[in-house]
Amino acid sequence: MTDRIASSPDYHHAATPEQGVAEAEALFAGVFGGRPDGVWSAPGRVNVIGEHVDYNGGLCLPIALPHRAYVAVRVRSDRRIRLVSPQTRDAVDELDLDAIGPKGSAGEVHGWAAYPAGVAWALEQAGLGRLPGFDAALWSCVPLGSGLSSSAALECSMAVALDDLAGLSLAGTAEQPDERGRGVLVDACRRAENDVAGANTGGLDQSASLRCRTGHALELDCRDMSTAQIPFDLPADGLELLVINTRAPHQLVDGQYAERRATCEEAARLLGVGLLVEVADRDLEETLAILPADVMRRRVRHVVTEIRRTRDFVAILREGALEGGRLDRAAALLDASHDSLRDDYQVTVPELDVAVGTARELGAHGARMTGGGFGGSAIALVDRSESTRIAAGIAAAFADRGFNAPQFIPTVPGGPAGRDA
Template sequence: MPSLTETFSAHFGHAPDGVWSAPGRVNLIGEHTDYNGGLALPIALPQRTRCAASAREDDVLSIHSLQDDSSVEVRIDDVAPGHPAGWTAYVAGVLWALREAGYAVRGLEVVVDGQVPLGAGLSSSAALECSVAAAASDLFGLGLLESAEGRSTLASACQRAENDIAGAPTGGMDQAAAMHCTERHALRLDCRDGSTSQVPFDLSAHDVVLLVTDTRASHALADGQYGARRDSCERAADILGVEFLREIDPAALDEALAQLPDDVLRRRTRHVVTEIARVDEVVDALRRNDLEEVGRLFVASHESLRDDYEVSCTELDLVVDTAVDEGALGARMTGGGFGGSAIALVPVAEVDRVSAAIATAFADAKLTAPVSFSVTAGGPASKD
């Protein structure tokens, strides 16, 4: 298969101006908290989406994918909600959002190579957006990769692309992770004020790995279920008289729940408030190298997502239950849910056995074979 730069040269008739990349992410804990002004704790994956790109002098964005050999051309001024459709919305939306924010961007020639598994809850969309945003920043002299503030600006543009053009009502955690995560660290992200801090996350010193299992149960965040959860949270916050559910003190949670008119709102609110608290509990446990406590909190998070937020599924539950039964310190679904991936903290000596047990459990249940792989914490969007 031709390389990314070879494909670019063959498609456009000249070499690209450069290649940029951005990572997928795994969220260690803090699920469905970002749009509630809460906390999240992602790491960047080693798997990245790369884009070869050159600047154009006109308004035309010409996009080609190495994965499906498809091409799309669109003028930036013609980009609008739902246009272009499909995966190209994530690319075109970035340039549209940067222009909407007042940046002088023009068209691009782009070939993308996505190595983040699609539909796996590992944020392939944000990886795509952020690789293109990094390219645009460099090619148009915006200088936004050079500072934390500039990277936050790019992350915001990418989030707007996903929300307004692609139509997925996600929070900003995925894009912030792709722009701010660093190697061997998790990112404590405060989604209310955008502040970040780095938390050491190097499991190798403890003979433990983070095992990711892509259940192959594909999810789609634009299908209404994600939006319904977000709507419930906004309704609960309105009833409780707060801007975000983040503002509910965990110590006063029972009092807050008593004010809500139905069980669905109570369960959604309980998940968000307790999940936000669990993020800092995991941060504290990581700082004191208490991985058993991290594992316990992983399981508590999954149970909350399964029972109160109702975003798990048979495949995710099977991974978590099997991993814990086979010796994992803890496991949980990660990402938006309704499919996608689960993560487990597994002693190095048990990785092969846990992975095999998960595969066997899926086969016994006559489910599509999952894919399990170990990951380390990678770096942010950059020029290759």
């Protein structure tokens, strides 16, 4: 690895709630005039471990980022929706709530507006009543295209805003969330992304944005979407999760994601189960021997071992502080997760592998890619006192290889969607 250390890594720090509210309110006033009825926000997410197991019924372990999408909203007296973001302030999207429909229908919504408009549509489709029209201005500091769920943050901020403004009383507050009601909002946001935006998602991102809590990771059982809050107080342990946005293109639209999902579904059929999680406790070698093709065996090996790793990681967190032997065991699980994603699931790219490998060489307590892969972000569990040094070393390694300069996001577990003003 290079001995040269970059002098100033590129950091993307979260806006404070006050800054986020001010930006959303200023955009709203500049485009629509006057003041909104309120400002709501929701976080992006990063998955600590449990990758490509959601659609196989396994456990995932996301945390909420401190980076959030803020939406300023004012109710209208008609059924019109007007939507604006900093990138579209000169071309406001105007829609009719009575005309919105799924992708491919006559009411198809194009572009980013499909996400917030889709939430309103999905809430009505769920039988939660007739919603009022609204004007909404979005301002977000969740990095785009980094695999950190900027779209889910937008959906979930819109969901809690409409929940509040329409008197649905589903979300509770960020401090005292209504878990059952938030589950309803998760379903609406997932349906908005699936049906209106046309993106394939299983609810992990929306669950994290609506249900994570400060200082905790969210144990999400993807068989039934049940959750548990797992203590993950990184500052108390002198740690930080360094998110590394590789700025490699993050695209799941070229068939790679769909191919892996289809392979897992076919393997489950051949094994006589509905989801691969059902074979996670069987003898692995005997299970793999049933499958006819090497690629399929490798995909299943990743899924089964990743489900086991996630269970083990949760067990470590339940034992107590991440220090000593517990920290070493957690690091080994993170490392093994990346190696499996690289070798068996084959979803990494050179930028992800370099980020992970360099972080390990420089002393991280485990590192892995996070998200769907094929670009996007990696994470490294680091001592807070060493974070800047490790980030500088990764930036230097990228520069030596001619990669785009990475962006660094120091992260501790944040709170869920809620009202800010």
